Amino acid sequence: MARIRKRSIQLSKLCSFACCRSSSQDEHAQIGQKGYSRVVYCNEPDSQEQIRLRYRGNYVSTTKYTAVNFLPKSLFEQFRRVANIYFLVVACVSFSPLAPYSAPSIILPLVVVIGATMAKEGVEDWRRNLQDIEANNRKVEVYDKSSCSFRQTKWKDLRVGDLVKVCKDEYFPADLLLLSSSYEDVVCYVETMNLDGETNLKLKHALNVTSFYSSAESLKEFRAVIKCEDPNEHLYSFIGTLYFDCQQYSLSPQQILLRDSKLKNTEYIFGVVIFTGHDTKVMQNATDPPSKRTKIERRMDRIIYVLFSTLILVSFIGSLFFGIETNNDLSGGNYTRWYLRPDKTTVFFDPRRPAVAAFLHCLTGLMLYGYLIPISLYVSIEICKVLQSIFINQDQAMYDEVMDRPAHARTSNLNEELGQVHTILSDKTGTLTCNSMEFVKCSIAGTLYGRGMTEVEIALARKRGEQLTEQAPIDASESKKSFKGFNFRDEHIMDGKWVSEPQRDVIQKFFRVLATCHTAVPEVMGPDEIMYEAESPDEAAFVIAAREVGFEFFARNQTSIKLRELDPTSGIRVDRVYELLHVLEFSSARKRMSVIVKNPENQLLLLAKGADSVIFERLSKEGRAYEERTKEHIEKYSEAGLRTMAVAYRELDNDEYKTWEQEFLKAKTSVSADRDVLMDELACQIERDLILLGATAVEDKLQKGVPGCIDKLARAGIGIWVLTGDKRGTAINIGYACSLLRHGMKQIVITLELPEILAQEKEGDKEAIAEASLNSIKLQILKAKSQVTEESSTEFGLIIDGKSLTYAMDKNLVNSFMDLAMRCATVICCRSSPKQKAVITRLVKSVTGRTTLAIGDGANDVGMLQEADIGVGISGVEGMQAVMASDFAIAQFRFLERLLLVHGHWCYRRISMMICYFFYKNITFGFTLFWFEAYTYFSGQPAYNDWYMSCYNVFFTSLPVIALGVFDQDVSARLCLKHPLLYQEGVRNILFNWPRILGWMFNGLLSSIIIYFLTTNSITGPAFRKDGQVADYSVLGVTMYTCVVWTVNCQMALSINYFTWIQHLFIWGSIAFWYIFLVVYGSIPPTLSTTAYKVLVEACAPSILYWLTTLLVVIAALLPLLSYRAFQIRFQPMEHDRIQIQRRRPESTEYDATQRRLSESSEARTSSELPSEVRIRIDNLKASSKRKN
Secondary structure: OOOOOOOOOOHHHOEOOOOOOOOOOOOOOOOOOOOOOEEEEEOOOOOHHHHHHOOOOOOOOOOOOOOOOHHHHHHHHHOOOHHHHHHHHHHHHOOOOOOOOOHHHHHHHHHHHHHHHHHHHHHHHHHHHHHHHHHHOOEEEEEEOOOOEEEEEEHHHOOOOOEEEEEOOOEOOOEEEEEEEOOOOOEEEEEOHHHHOOOOEEEEEOOHHHOOOOOOOHHHHOOEEEEEOOOOOOOOOOOEEEEEOOEEEEEOHHHEEOOOOEEEOOOEEEEEEEEOHHHOHHHHOOOOOOOOOOHHHHHHHHHHHHHHHHHHHHHHHHHHHHHHHHHHOEEOOEEOOHHHOHHHOOHHHOOOOHHHHHHHHHHHHHHHHHHHOOOOHHHHHHHHHHHHHHHHHOOHHHOEOOOOEOOEEOOOOOOHHHHHEEEEEEOOOOOOEOOOOEEEEEEEOOEEEOOOEOHHHHHHHHHHOOOOOOOOEHHHOOOOOOEOOEOOOOOOOHHHHHHHOOOHHHHHHHHHHHHHOOOOEEEEEEOOEEEEEOOOHHHHHHHHHHHHHOEEEEEEOOOEEEEEEEOOOOOOEEEEEEEEEEEEOOOOOOOEEEEEEEOOOOOEEEEEEEOHHHHHOOEOOHHHOOHHHHHHHHHHHHHOOOEEEEEEEEEOOHHHHHHHHHHHHHHHOOOOOOHHHHHHHHHHHHOOOEEEEEEEEEEOOEOOOHHHHHHHHHHOOOEEEEEOOOOHHHHHHHHHHOOOOOOOOEEEEEOOOOHHHHHHHHHOOHHHHHHHHHHHHHHHHHHHHHHHHHOOOOOEEEEEEHHHHHHHOOOOOHHHHHHHHHOOOEEEEEOOOHHHHHHHHHHHHHHHOOEEEEEEOOHHHHHHHHHOOEEEEEOEOOEOHHHHOOOEEEOOOOHHHHHHHHHHHHHHHHHHHHHHHHHHHHHHHHHHHHHHHHHOOOOOOOOOOHHHHHHHHHHHOHHHHHHHHHHOOOOOHHHHHHOHHHHHHHHOOHHHOHHHHHHHHHHHHHHHHHHHHHHHHHHOOOEOOOOOOEOOHHHHHHHHHHHHHHHHHHHHHHHOOOOOHHHHHHHHHHHHHHHHHHHHHHOOOHHHHHHHOOHHHHHHOOOHHHHHHHHHHHHHHHHHHHHHHHHHHHHOOOHHHHHHHHHHOOOOHHHHHHHHHHHHHHHHHHHHHOOHHHHHHHHHHHHHHHHHO
16 A cells, blocks of 8 residues: 655644654653553663663463473362362372272372373473464564664564564564554554454554664664553553653553564564563463353262261261270170180270270271272363363354354363353344444435345334335345445445435535545555455445445545545546544544545545434534434434444634644643543534534344344243343344344333433432432332233343443342343343443342353453353454453354253263262262171271272273263254253253252162172072082172172163264273273282182183172162153153153154144143243243244
């Protein structure tokens, strides 16, 4: 893009709200005080003064560990878990005589489990380290004074004070002060996506005093000192002073180039390094996201405590009985159990000190019954969650082809929480809508232009029962060509036809304002092809609309804007140059933007666009000719869900402008605390007496599939809140378009736009206004609550604006408001600020005590995403900041349906079943030890060989449970979406509530009783071998252990709903591995294998009793679960049971009606079990569907 040298016009005269330059006597008052003590000696990084300051280098590390601290720090992380501490203590005590088994048999499983977790963390950290190495070894050009040239060096070797050269499309290696650029007006364009997620280019510009240092030779003599703020995390602020050539110049964020932002549309820049490494603002912002734990994890901790209590209890009971029996060994000076030789025993069995023996036995019991605590639970859950996340990432149904972005689980810790969402809090713009603005309609001189109907207008017409006889949808309108950002169709305007309109002068001025009042940058892509880099999609849409009508913006620099216009007189296109004098930039507080230009006719013009409320109050008496009709049109556009903006202009008097300019420049170069206030006041002075030209209407289209997704989520019983900055009318109509508000739903509107409140505001008494507003909101909430209570069978939608919300969140009203809101199916909060979004999310989470999910796409949604239990970021037009702060990322809102109803449901079910099964199998195994202990008078002798016990959780039962946690599906993805009510299993926590958990524990206890007593009674009496030998201790242990392995694995097979070859391999492979282990371990010499020596080959395998006992015991142990499930499916089926039964029935036309009746009756039974608000919501949705049909 060509640039024109204009030495007579200074940079400071143009960027009115951006650059500030102080006079020599001015300086920042804070410099030198606490927090503002950094000193940089420019181009002198080797000076003694700079070295003494000892600032950090530019090496950056984002890893959690280093080579030195990995082992101690990782071990500390592992032993923060109570269960791991317990097993560590047991491992240490296992070297003492108290241990009932050998030390290696307990240490090895602990090492395997903790080692696996540490290895996982190590691999993840090593990947981060590789990224750090790549970043630290990037190359940058650094100035070498000795050779007066730039040489390449690594980023990590940069020092504070270095001069660097950064070229186009390169990242800045540190925080730099911009000295000069390839442009003569010393500006550059920067992309800050890595910092704040914004994709739009930012304009930066250097001070005039450094603009002459534009070559390597000129930099040789450059010396300056910068005194500025200390390192901090504030991306959008900077306070500093440049001391150069005996003068002082104040610095602002406009001269600062931040690390990891990218240079765009600029050949090169020269800069001086201010902050390096971890002192840079991007690294200061690199904090860990808030720690989130799922409700299942928190409950699991409590279950572990229950198991610890059980462990202590059974150990105490065992030691109590052991103490009694030991005490009875000595009776009247005689030893009762003389064969145990209590006269020559140790302190562990001394009948003369039974209390001490009992205490020591209790310690032994705490180790022996430790198998009640699942040692591999945590690592197994982590493995399952990581694999579940991979499945989410690779789900092609959640892949967006247009944006080439799949779903991404940024954390695996919250997978099961996706299946328990009670309330969704959603942003609107960019989340429900595309945030891809299209210019569709406009009002000029009180005349409507633009054909077609928006999606919201169509939905509104259907709601009112109107016939759609008007025009076709906008997308269906005939078009010769279509552009992103432009969907305007009107034969009166297009193709130069506007010159024939009665108000062609007003139309010409209207589109000239759109073509000049902006900060967009044109980029020529080819012949007749220009792209615009704009700060917002709205601004790009306005520039494109002006171009398509005939006012093409094709070039700009800091002093001029060039347009190619259609001359209405000659009918040919001519180039016109507008001298750009000032840009009064848009801000959320000003709600408007203006530019002051001089046209080719030498007229001074102020061109403005902004919110209608702001523009209308600044109109002159002569400029209100079209006000009433424009207001009507704006209201109509708002009802259609369009974003509106008023357009106006003013011709300035030359003397008035010069007087204003002097005052404005004086305020702009001030460094006082009230600088911004002064500039706003002066901007208001010039932005007055405007002449209204008309209004624009741009459409932010609903994303594809949003109405269907919201309808499906509502059918799943999930409450939906929308938090938006739109007007109430716009929000309500978009609510209807996307099925948030439905037919038959009654609206409750809480607002302060009431006559009595407006009358108070005119009087101006702030205290009276606040009191009246609070009382009004209180009365409205009480009235609404009584209405909801009286009409309990009706579905309600609550609409409240941001101003009313401020009072509703008063400490005396917040509970009443939240009670009302939670009774409504839909809540829409209009005009909400980012802070209000976060506060509302926190309130919903704390009041309901249920899982909340927040979804958004912009930087203003970050607080809401981090406050919710689950944050979902949409990788949309507004950049990636919401994604970077989220737990899950998707490309479109519609993918939320599959993320929750399919993956959420599956993950919740898998993790719940997996944890319950873990406790079941460990209780089954642990209590067989207890029953054997009771049989042996609590002697402390374990029923099994040491290595049998050690391998139980690690080898024989671990893989099947992992397969359950990764692959199991109660119903297919299609059926999950077809029957959204199935999702209520997670919301109501049916699969992981205390009755369910205790039921699994009781099943484990029952299985242990059946296994122990049936086994002992089957093999301990008769001859076990052909030679007449009876079963000894080793045979009993092997037989009982075999029954345990078969039972818990077969229980797993019965619990699985969806078999793959992996499940078959893991379940039957685990059982087979037990036999292989017995053969291999039993072949080791008896000094090592002890009781396992050839026990299977020589004793058990040849005995038919061993195999018959195994078969009998396993069938008997499985009968309780089989009986319970048969009873449950027949008389109290769960939702997935009903779906499975219907799926298995034969398909026939005659049977379809019966199936439908059965489905309806089952849904009726299910609905009767649901909470009342969910039941009402579902009934209304069904009624709404029937009306549509």
